[in-house]
Amino acid sequence: KSNSFCTLLASFVPLHTNTPGNNATPHPAAAMEHADYEEVSVLDMVLSDDGAVLTYPCPCGDVFELDLDDFIERDASVAQCPTCSLTVKVLFDAHTKAQFLQQIRPQKALAAAA
Numbered sequence: 001k002s003n004s005f006c007t008l009l010a011s012f013v014p015l016h017t018n019t020p021g022n023n024a025t026p027h028p029a030a031a032m033e034h035a036d037y038e039e040v041s042v043l044d045m046v047l048s049d050d051g052a053v054l055t056y057p058c059p060c061g062d063v064f065e066l067d068l069d070d071f072i073e074r075d076a077s078v079a080q081c082p083t084c085s086l087t088v089k090v091l092f093d094a095h096t097k098a099q100f101l102q103q104i105r106p107q108k109a110l111a112a113a114a
Helices: 004-011 068-074 094-113
Strands: 038-041 053-057 063-067 078-080 087-091
Touching (some): 053 068, 053 078, 053 087, 063 068, 063 087, 068 094
Parallel strands (some): 038 087
Antiparallel strands (some): 053 063, 063 078, 078 087
């Protein structure tokens, strides 16, 4: 008599099969790249009213969000919509980032004063 749970469990392929002494490559699903909905320039992002989040309109009606501190300190470049979980890749280089931060400085000061 076979145990159906064990048979079912044995049918699953692990996403990563490297174990000590086993140099197998990762399962293809483990190597899939994250797909962003769209790529947008940081210059198209808008600072939220509280001055803490960069936003961009999402097709679901909400907005993609990127934490300003993460953008400044860690060069974070993926904004996610909290409603539908789509993401956009925020494109920038050092010059564009500096230009954007200069552009939002007055807005951030106003948000901090409020």
